[in-house]
Amino acid sequence: MxxxxxxxxxxxxxxxxxxxxxxxxxxxxxxxxxxxxxxxxxxxxxxxxxxxxxxxxxxxxxxxxxxxxxxxxxxxxxxxxxxxxxxxxxxxxxxLGMAFQDYALWPHMSVRQNVAFPLQMRGIKGQAQAEKVMAALERVGLADFVSRRPSELSGGQQQRVALARAIVAEPxxxxxxxxxxxxxxxxxxxxxxxxxxxxxxxxxxxxxxxxxxxxxxxxxxxxxxxxxxxxxxxxxxxxxxxxxxxx
Known part of the structure; x- marks a missing residue:
């Protein structure tokens, strides 16, 4: 949810x-x-x-x-x-924040790392990054999935990760x-x-x-x-x- x-x-x-x-x-x-x-x-x-x-x-x-x-x-x-x-x-x-039909998630990264990527590109690190990532994942109902890889998620869960990544930097x-x-x-x-x-x-x-x-x-x-x-x-x-x- x-x-x-x-x-x-x-x-x-x-x-x-x-x-x-x-x-x-x-x-x-x-x-x-x-x-x-x-x-x-x-x-x-x-x-x-x-x-x-x-x-x-x-x-x-x-x-x-x-x-x-x-x-x-x-x-x-x-x-x-x-x-x-x-x-x-x-x-x-x-x-901008963007989400596509193919999810565009990096398979070698965890959920946390995928969502954190836009913040890294903006130079946001440490505790500030961790808090924003968790807030975005909580919004899409995936706070308990931070350590999983995309291959361990369903299609719907992968799209939620993509959505969290799109909104995490407040574009x-x-x-x-x-x-x-x-x-x-x-x-x-x-x-x-x-x-x-x-x-x-x-x-x-x-x-x-x-x-x-x-x-x-x-x-x-x-x-x-x-x-x-x-x-x-x-x-x-x-x-x-x-x-x-x-x-």
Whole structure:
């Protein structure tokens, strides 16, 4: 069971959106993948990028992560340009947390070491690191698994480790690339609902890529539906009216 995080009590500034994407285009060879995408994500919002394979949602997420650079247009975080046609801020300087469908855990490291890695990259060591790691693992219900290796965990437990690693450094933005797609349906539904609770408790801006509309509705405040490299429409979800995974 995921344990909700304690509120930090810090009021977020509302002077500019957490993410602003303006006229972003991209090509693979001569094939357009993103076509003048415009999108804003207010601070604290969970946005789902929803669409079929090949619609451009994962490409857009990789641009937010700094793994791809747009051919044109610009991306801003909190008003700061992080990517344009001629500039890209390195991923490690964007203050992001990321979780992927393949978990991306280091098999030779323990759960504790995997979760601690983002803190090491930021120079956080010793007792401060240990406390943050345990707090993150407690939030995802894995405090008793700190010494295990990924191979000793189930798929759901591995994804919880990946989630703990994504949140441990308290990033300004969380990015998810279909993180539940490798799980069976029952486990996917259960973990999705728990993630929704955790993300709302954290209050962190998040972008969640999925092709599953029920998963999107269970998690997100807003759903940006993508088609042929463009935003086709944006729906606002009322969490109180959502019945997760009901068609």
């Amino acid at each position: 995921i344990i909700p995080a304690k509120s930090s009590g810090n009021a977020l500034s509302r002077t500019c959106p957490a993410i602003a994407i303006h006229q972003v285009s991209h090509f693979f060879g001569s094939n357009p993948v993103l076509n003048h995408v415009n999108l804003t994500v207010p601070k604290g919002t969970i946005l789902a990028l929803l669409g079929p394979s090949g619609c451009g949602k994962s490409t857009l997420l990789k641009m937010l992560a700094g793994l791809l650079n747009p051919a044109s247009g610009e991306i801003r975080f909190d008003g700061e340009i992080v990517a344009s046609g001629s500039f890209s801020l390195p991923p490690e300087k964007r203050n 300004r933005i969380l990015l998810f690339d279909e993180p539940l797609s490798n799980l069976d349906r029952d486990l996917r539904e259960s973990l999705c609902e728990e993630m929704a609770v955790l993300l709302r408790q954290l209050g962190t801006t998040a972008v969640y890529v999925t092709h599953d509309q029920h998963e999107a509705r269970a998690l997100a405040h807003r759903i940006a539906r993508m088609d042929k490299g463009a935003i086709a429409r944006i729906d606002t979800i009322d969490p109180s009216a959502v019945s997760p995974f009901v068609a």
